[in-house]
Each structure stands twice: as structure tokens, then as C-alpha cells.
Amino acid sequence: MPYITGGVRPDWTAYLAAFADAGADLIEVGLPFSDPTVDGPTIQEASCAALARGATPASVLAELAATRAGVPLIASTYANIALRPGFAGDLRRAGVTGLIVPDLPLDELAGLSVPGIEVALLASPATPDDRLAEIGRRSQGFVYAVSVMGTTGERDQLAPSAAALAARVKLVTGLPVLLGFGISAPAQAAAAAAVADGVIVGAAIMRRILDGAGPAEAGAFVAALRAALDGPAVVR
């Protein structure tokens, strides 16, 4: 599942089709927020760029509503955006089917009302077993396994904590387990796919886009990730 920060460039929706053509199973679209406390420098910069262009969560969703991506779209944003009234309707109108809110843990889920949208929960290497089981039970669509104790951002290799976590999550859920945070290169994606059902790649794509990569170039990177996955990462 490749990620793009919605609104990062005027032509950002063109990347969606490029990612789908490159073999993405799902696409994660970040709705920009002023204080992305779970993101490292690359996605912070992308969010900042989107906001500076005048993008808002609502404008990004409106642009999505007018776009045919061809694969399911998962929105991701922060609690301050996700808890606003009307958000669920905006998601549905945009054709989004799933949602990730990294600063809304299990304990605060009751405050979120997004009927018709699958809310995927995050699991962390620090999550104890009993809590992991509850995450496995309550997550919808897939479980987002956070491969490393840290923020989003590129890393040289797949963290050792990734495989252990993916295995633990697989024990507690029948949902697909997607590994994310720090997966930056095809070889890492392949290593991750050996222990999980799929990978989420964000900062490595956004750095390319921030450096000027157009849809074709970014799509080629996604295609390389796709090729590296040992067999298709079937998500649904």
C-alpha cells in the first residue's frame, strides 16, 4: 500500500492511477494536519507543503471524490481532523473505504464515529499481548503493524522488531497484517512480505515526490516494490 500526502502537489491525484497501474493493492491518502506528531521529517515536510498550497482535509477529499483510482483508498489523518463532525460523510463521498488515525488508540476509539468506513488499528512492538489481542479483534480491514519504535521515515533496513511483531499480530487476527514505518526499498519490502501480508511505504515515496518525481517516476518505484514482494500481497 503506497502512501501519498493529499494536496502535496497540484497534480497529486495523478499519482493514484500511477500507483494502481504499478500494482498497488490499496492506496493510503494522508489528509494534511498542522501538527503531525507521529511523522518524521519527510512526511512533515509534505504535510507542510500541502497546507502551504491551501489544501485542507476537505479539499483533498473533494479532489478524491472526483478521481478514479481503481483500487480501494484508505485515508489517514490525526484525531483532531477525524473527530470533527461531518468527517465520515466527507470520507464516504470521497469513496474512501478505510481510515487510519495514528494518534487515536484503542482506548479513545469510542469517540470516533465513521459508519461505513473500516477503521484499521495500529499495533506496536511495545504493545503487550492482551492489548494486541484486543487490537486484533477490533481492527477493521487490516492491522497496521508499526515495524519500529519511532516516527515515519526512511530507514536503512527492516527493523528487527518488525518480524517479531508481524508474527505476534498474525496470532491474534485473521485480518491481513501490513507492516509499515521505515520500509524504504524493494529488498526491505521483500523481507517484510516474508513475515506479513503486505507493506505500507510512505516516506520513501514522499521523499521522491518532494524531490520532484512525477507520477511515472514514483509509479516506477512502486512497481519495483511490487516486483520485490514475493508473490502478490493480497489484501482482500
Next chain:
Amino acid sequence: MSSITVAPDAGHLAGRFGAYGGRYVPESLVPACHAVADAFAGAWADPGFRGSLAGLLSAYAGRPTPLTPAPRLSAELGVTVLLKREDLAHTGSHKINNVLGQALLARRMGRARLIAETGAGMHGVATATAGALLGLPARVFMGERDVERQAHNVFRMRLLGAEVIPVTTGSRTLKDATSEAMRHWVTDAGEAYYCAGSVIGPHPYPTMVREFQRVIGEEARRQCAAELPAAVPDYVVACVGGGSNAAGTFAGFAGTAARLVGVEAEGGSGACRGEAGVLHGSQSLFLQDEHGQVKEAHSIAAGLDYPGVGPEHAYLRDQGRARYVTAGDAEAIAAAVRLARAEGILPAIESAHAVAWVIRAAGTPALPAGSTVLVTLSGRGDKDVTTLMAQARL
């Protein structure tokens, strides 16, 4: 679109002040928050811990701090002003009360390091100080803009052995420093202890920091009882950045008839002009635009330059138990100079906001002539001399 809906039924949950508070953190920090909450609950119920903290507060931090009548200012204003002198606490502000508590807790938890954010640098200095005292290396995140305007405190932190990390994102002030401290905490959650500087952050921080600051209000309550014929002042006033000196002061007077007043910076008035939202781990009131983006605050006082307020203040506001007002930059500078000349006490520019409101409100229905008013002077103005040299037209 309106701001997030405040669910009125959330009051039964731990760490809630009515609907405010909570624990909005990434999954990776949830176990760390649980660990801090459990450790704090154990420590706070342990007479040994309370004794160690009380010992440090008196023998090291210089508590109790005095309650000082301000006779000349009182005569000028027509109200009786009493000053709670947190400016006389070790390191120069109330921040030391909280930090000694949290640093002792970090040691009790076996943590190897302290992480903190700072605005004016007083919390950073206090953290560096407690780190030196207890042998815990401290890493302090500070907005680049604050690094410039509080250079004196940056040097103090480094002198005390702390590492100061300038934060270059966003408004380069307290909001961004707090975000960066939280990002860093995730990477070191197993060994580092996050030492929050105010009554903000995920549960248990707002409650814990208030409990560590409660000493201000409890001392002041006893001192007022000795000083005032009516035992309790009519008004209790404190400045509010995140709201820790105010929360600690108010805690001592919650059960009295005293009217509680929190004074925010005009450009950082979360409680006065904020809307419900979620930032830095809790639901509270934040300055936001119509799309839910958090706005940048603007205040000459780095410690008040924050777009939100701690969740308990949001609750006290909604309940009507405390009132929140603002004071502007120029007014605060003028109040600092006036207090210095009337009483020989130079307050921090943060604290001067509380004094400024008293000066403005005295003799009006907001603070009628003849009232008694307790003002918490949260810190001293030494750190602000460079700003005062540029701003105060003497």
C-alpha cells in the same frame, strides 16, 4: 465545519476532566503512559516518596516560598494584592516543583534519561537542574525562536549538563518543541522518561503535574489564612500558558469561595478563544482555523506562546469555576516594570500577564475596589532582561 464534538459522557473515564483530557497518543506510547500512570499512583500513595519530595522541596528548592504583601501597588490600585513568590524558588520559577516530582518518579521507575520540551526555558532549566541533582542526563527540545529569545536559559541548561536541541519546524516555539519531544519519546520509550512541563499531554500528565504543583496553592491557602482577616482572598489570579502554575494555585482554593482567574497571553489564548480539539495527547481547547488546523500562537512571553491550554482548564472554564481572560504584550511589559518599581520585584514576563490583568481590572466589576487578590508570581524576570531592554521604554 465546527471543531470536534465534546462528548459529555466521557467523564467516567480515567484521566478525564469532563469530556476533556484522555490519552491521544500513538500506540507505541500507550504502554509508556500506563507505566507512568501506575508509577505515579504508587508513588503518590507512598509516604516514602512523598517524604523524599517534601525534603527536596524544602532543603533544595527553598519551599515554602513566601507570601508577600504588595503595599504600594495595593494602595495605587485600591485592592489588597498578595504575591505568591514562586520567583524565589530554586531555578527561578514554579517549574522546579513539578520537575523534582517527575525526576524522582523517573528514578523510581529506573529510567536512564529525561526528555523535556521548553518554551521560556524555565522548565528546561528546572529539568537540567533535577537531572544534575539526581544523575539523570537531560535532553531538552526548544523552538529555534525561543533559543534566540531565551539565550540566557539555553546557556544555563548547557552549563548544567543538559543537551538542548533546537526545533526548526512550524512556528519554532513551544508547540513544535512539544511535538518534537513526543516524537523523540517514541524512539526511547523504554529508557527515557518524558518530563512534561505543564498540565498538558496524555493522561496521567495533566493530573500528575497539577498534583506536583498543588504545593503552591496549599501553601498559599495556609499563608492567606494567617495573613487575611477573611482567611481566603476574594480573587486568585495566575498566568496560563499550558496552565501548571494556575492549576497548582487553583487546587489550593478549589474548595473555597475565592474566584479563580487565569490570565492568558492575548495571542495564545486557548481557554478564551480556543475550540475543542486534540493535540499533544489530550482533548482540550486549542486555537484552530475552520479546517481543524492548529494555529500558531504569538506572545512576547515564550512560556505563554502556546495555542492551547491544559484539559482541566477547559473543564474549569466550561463549569464556570474559573474565568479566563487575556493580557497583551505591551501591557505585560508595563506591568513588569511597574511591579519592579513599586515593590522591588521583577517578575517573569509570563507572570507579569497576571499582574497586568489585576492592574487593568482593579476598581472595575471584574475586581472591585477593596477586594483582596492573590497573584501567583510564577517566575522571576532575570531571563527576560534582554527582551525588557528592547521593549521597556524607560
